[in-house]
Amino acid sequence: MKQNSLTDFINEVIVELQQEGRFATAYIYKYTLRAFTQSVGGGEIFWGGLNRGALRRFQTYLEDLQKSYxxxxxxxxxxRAVYNRAVDRGLVAGEFRLFANLKTGVASEKKRAVTASQMQKLVRRPGNRELSPKVCQAQDTLSLMILLQGMPYTDLAHLHKNDLNGExxxxxxxxxxxxxxxKVVPEAMVLIDRYRNNEPDSPYLLNFLSGTCSDKEAFEEYQEKLRELNSQLSKLPELCGVEGVKxxxxxxRHTWATLAKYCQVPEEIISEGLGHSSLEVTRTYLKSFEGDELEKANRIIIDYIVTGNKNVWSKI
Structure with a gap:
């Protein structure tokens, strides 16, 4: 087998991932290669350039750029994944503990949830100013994600028309x-109808994505929509008079889960409502719950945001 350089091999892996439809992973590998190349001063990197010293310098380089853990x-x-793949293919001999003592774990991020009163302000149109159409759509999208049990934007944007059956x-x-x-609450159905996709050729329930792109173009379209959403959401705190939050x-998603815990909703219900499949997220074994239990949890959180009255799960 040809002895590729590290640069060649990562680019080959990126192409393979794209062919497999794993565009998000390919995207990460692309930017990893770019950052690692910059850390060594540019140019092609050969396998000898991937050593403990280079890896430590790479980590320091990223720290100096104030990248998060x-x-x-x-x-x-x-x-590490690329290196292991190269070892499996016989391109390089595996070096024991090459990646030891580097940052390879997952750290708890800074607080992403907001309080019920803050969320109430964020999803309401401020009476003292007019919001742009893009900000209004971002605000509605935030509302819809909360109303649908903290649904992530990727799941919301990719909902299909046949995913919705009545309520x-x-x-x-x-x-x-x-x-x-x-269970779609009436407040959520209003927003779904507002952004419902009426194009017969699009499979999507909402008009966030065109439905006409495929493979890499579809991934890039989603990434562009996500960037635009985050750009507009970042403006909401100032526009809505909510200080000190991002x-x-x-x-x-983080707010729904945090408020659910604050209202003493059992962790198993929270897990089910968020659609988690890993106990690293919720610590408890996931089991199925009746739909009315999830609906009750969602209703508690929505009412808490809207009215400010905290109904505790155990009292309902």
């Missing part, structure tokens, strides 16, 4: 494939 970990783990929304999560069932596409 999780960003650094993502890049280091991407290099029951059933889909599979983009990240894990876990089935997620949501808002992004993660805010709805």
């Amino acid at each position: 999780n960003t650094i970990s993502t890049y280091i783990r991407a290099l 029951l929304l059933t889909c599979h999560r983009q990240k894990t494939g876990t089935e997620l069932c949501v 808002v992004s596409s993660y805010t709805a």
